Amino acid sequence: MIEEKKSLNFIEQIIEEDLKSTHKKDDLKFRFPPEPNGYLHIGHASSICLNFGLGERYNAPVNLRFDDTNPIKEEQEFVDAIKEDVLWLGFKWAKECYASDYFQQLYDWAVKMIKDGDAYVDSQDSAAIAEQKGTPIKPGVASPYRERSVEENLELFEKMKNGETSEGAHVLRAKIDMASSNMLMRDPIMYRSLHKKHHRTGNNWMIYPMYDWAHGESDFIESISHSFCTLEFLPHRELYNWFVKKVSKEGDFIPKQREFARRNLSHTVVSKRKLLQLVEKGIVSAWDDPRMPTISGLRRRGYTPMSIRKFADTIGIAKRENIIDASLLEFCIREDLNKTAPRVMGVLDPVKLVITNYEEGKEEWLETENNPEDEKAGTRKIPFSKELYIEREDFKEEANRKFFRLSLGKEVRLKSAYIIKGESVVKDENGEITEIHCTYDPKSKSGSGSEESLRKVKGTLHWVSVPHAIEAEIRLYDRLFNVESPDSDKEKDFLEFVNPDSLKVINGFVEPSLEGAGVAEKFQFQRMGYFCVDKESSKGNLVFNRTVALRDSWAKQK
């Protein structure tokens, strides 16, 4: 009866308080502002879920805004990939915006700031400017160009814009306070000249605005009410407010920036720069390598949008540092796939099983359920014959009573088929088992209702009929790094912690119903885990990625 109301995170609390005091419900508007210089990762997913989630919760618009102010690193390819990822997660933006859409407005405002004495052109190189900036504990000193006349500033700024000055010769700086305890307030650079082609504005601009000068202004232009970013931008807030104040008038709707802690996932890195290194050094195959924590990597690995949204929701949002255990992400995907993934049988490490008392050449098509968690999923037929593949680790010549699988003289059930009893083994010259011989109880057929079929046996094995089996490439993944937090070691580079065994490619056998499985289709290989058809898969050459193994209490016991 009493509905447990979910407690609000600190972001939601801020909004609730604003709603009570300064904001109307219709004022609410959010944005997700990626820079198109790389692919989105699980950390971005969290931010996407936060912003778009807020949009859903308050029925407020959320803009997708590309922070494309650095033509050196940004490309259309990334814009497209980012849009695909956001859409795939299931969110719709109100407007697709670009900081570059505002270049003219920004320029006009900058001119006004020059006229008002709030900005000036500095003609020193970056080293000199850095030198004068001081340190966190030492105040900066004024640039010799700080008091340049308005006319000269205007003239130089225009030349910069047109590319009539050389690339590092001048910058436009805001005139604030060289002694501020906030380094960002020590006359921050607003524009640099860059004679580069921009992926959207082409060669129209030879100057490009810096982040601080573009971001808050973009928020202001779009009437964003709350601009959420990660904690490292906290010191930028003072500057954000200063800039917005310069471009706004009394009574204008003012956006507010608030900061939350970036979400870190254990055993991986969540930094575009580092992910880029993994790609460039060939440690992974691409941005969408299934081991990557990128959204495209997770998608290829077999993660669903639901699972990622659930994950983001579960980890919440706060201000303290964190390393979220990868097992939580795994829990989220298992939970989703358990409900939705059809069950099939596939043998990863095959060994041949011969049923000696089964008629040679005979085949039976046995009925089996597609998903015990979903009655509507129905049933299908799978072929059974004298020779089968079973998992090598499912047999032991002699076993203790904790081993619930096949051993000599013991009975187990073949899933949806018969009860068999281990009789003997055939080995090669190395002592390696090449065949297991067993007998079956013809009356024990699954679902027959016979007394024999109801017999309790301690184990059930999955299997694939040899003559019907389809060979498939199977890619097994492990964590990309051997340590929980590879990028927090002060001495060692994160690359030293790369797990050399993060990918294992094997050939296994799957049941024939999988013959036409399409890219991205997801299955549970019974007892083995969840698998997803890789994009490199094709009709005659099936490739499966293991998304995640099933929970395995036996593995732990061993």
Place this chain on the structure above:
RNA sequence: UGGCCCAUGGUGUAACUGGCAACACGUCUGUUUUUGGUACAGAAGAGUCUAGGUUCGAGCCCUAGUGGGCCAACCA
């Protein structure tokens, strides 16, 4: 020789100032099961970084300390 942010079980989050701190993951036990999966039932595990203070009463407020993070890119 600074400024700012943070500090709750192993992990991630909760707790309207007031009944020996709750939820999820993980861990461990059982039950069910033709997946050693799922489901179900249950358990262990923190007394909220430390020291003071305010208060009848503090995880929540104040002060100091300690620990961690951020800040000196013509990156975002």
